[in-house]
Amino acid sequence: MLRLQRNNILVITVLSALLFLSCSGSKGQEGRMAMDDSITFRYAQLIHIYNLPDSCRLVVLDNPWSAGKELHRYVLVPRQAKVNDDILAQGTVVRTPLQRTTVFTSVHCRLLQDIGALDLISGVCDFEYVQSPEVILRVREGRIGNMGSALNPNIERILSGHTDGMLVSPFEQSGYGTLERTGIPLIECADYMEPTALGRAEWVRFFGLLFGRERQADSLFHTVESNYKRLCLLVQDAKERPRLLCDQMNGAAWYVPGGQSTIGQLYQDAGADYLFADRKESGSMRLSFETVFSRGHDADIWFVKYSRGADFTYTTFAQDNPKYTRFAPYKNHRIYGCNTFITPFYDEEPFHPDLLLADAIHILHPDRLPDHQLHFFKPFAE
Numbered sequence: 001m002l003r004l005q006r007n008n009i010l011v012i013t014v015l016s017a018l019l020f021l022s023c024s025g026s027k028g029q030e031g032r033m034a035m036d037d038s039i040t041f042r043y044a045q046l047i048h049i050y051n052l053p054d055s056c057r058l059v060v061l062d063n064p065w066s067a068g069k070e071l072h073r074y075v076l077v078p079r080q081a082k083v084n085d086d087i088l089a090q091g092t093v094v095r096t097p098l099q100r101t102t103v104f105t106s107v108h109c110r111l112l113q114d115i116g117a118l119d120l121i122s123g124v125c126d127f128e129y130v131q132s133p134e135v136i137l138r139v140r141e142g143r144i145g146n147m148g149s150a151l152n153p154n155i156e157r158i159l160s161g162h163t164d165g166m167l168v169s170p171f172e173q174s175g176y177g178t179l180e181r182t183g184i185p186l187i188e189c190a191d192y193m194e195p196t197a198l199g200r201a202e203w204v205r206f207f208g209l210l211f212g213r214e215r216q217a218d219s220l221f222h223t224v225e226s227n228y229k230r231l232c233l234l235v236q237d238a239k240e241r242p243r244l245l246c247d248q249m250n251g252a253a254w255y256v257p258g259g260q261s262t263i264g265q266l267y268q269d270a271g272a273d274y275l276f277a278d279r280k281e282s283g284s285m286r287l288s289f290e291t292v293f294s295r296g297h298d299a300d301i302w303f304v305k306y307s308r309g310a311d312f313t314y315t316t317f318a319q320d321n322p323k324y325t326r327f328a329p330y331k332n333h334r335i336y337g338c339n340t341f342i343t344p345f346y347d348e349e350p351f352h353p354d355l356l357l358a359d360a361i362h363i364l365h366p367d368r369l370p371d372h373q374l375h376f377f378k379p380f381a382e
Helices: 002-023 029-033 105-115 133-141 153-161 175-181 196-203 204-210 215-236 261-270 289-295 312-319 322-325 345-350 353-364
Strands: 038-039 046-053 057-062 068-077 092-096 101-103 121-124 165-168 186-188 243-244 253-257 284-287 301-308 336-337
Touching: 038 204, 046 186, 046 204, 046 336, 068 186, 092 204, 101 345, 105 133, 105 204, 105 345, 121 133, 133 261, 153 175, 196 353, 204 243, 215 261, 215 353, 243 261, 243 289, 243 345, 253 289, 261 289, 261 353, 284 289, 289 322, 301 353, 312 322, 345 353
Parallel strands: 068 092, 101 121, 101 165, 165 186, 243 301, 301 336
Antiparallel strands: 038 046, 046 057, 057 068, 253 284
């Protein structure tokens, strides 16, 4: 009888401990499973959003560089709401909707413009890279502050602008220095580390919550998702998959999208035999000319992104690097360029991947999308 009582006590103790872990909001996967999903993401893998009491939400960002660990936790609290300390203690508190935000990247400037939140930008960093005419005009008129370099922002300007949030891009093993001591919430935009194009684009729903633009954000993503899936179906049964080479030398290295990157996978969705599809990198890969040439010298088509005051021609491209003339796409005049100095590729593509997918399909399989007008890329001139 004494042994039975001890066993019962042990069972009760273990069950109580498990119940505590499942309800305590711990940072492990077990704690998350006990919460109610506020948003169910269909493609994004690095972000999770859960309902909390008092109309609050818990946002958990996974660390893309360390599996099983978290990058950040945020508690989104309605601006005028009074909530208890237990809720506030679960993460960095962000009062929503944000009203005076400093944006560190041009891509998120464009995104906020797309969801009708342009008026909520109070400052931008790296202004020289911003291509949105609307943002440029507002900075020049003084309605949006120029906060300097993203690597060395003007802290005094940020503080004097009564900033209530900062959209920043996280990097592996990097900190934010003085910014972390301002007390202003740092929203780590890890969307660029998502492994799929639709996964990154789906982060718009998170930004919709931050800025009180849920309806606009959901509408934008629904349109992008529908377009993307429709375009994929056009080439699903394609028997011929042209061998695709990407980009060019940058100094002593040739950077290409990894096979598990959003761009690398998008090119495969477009029906390409992407030359580095077998590589597992989720970002850009640094390769030698010899490595790229060994795989890509006989490619069918070549996509080149570059930034110059004038568009490349075959003549100026060869002048830039005579080695390019050794590739089959150069010899056969099958090179398509995107001049990012003129075309806002890096601002638009991340949250509008359907535009790039349509370009790629039209070039790779012109019979499947014959009437498409190219948005980012165009053929090199003679």
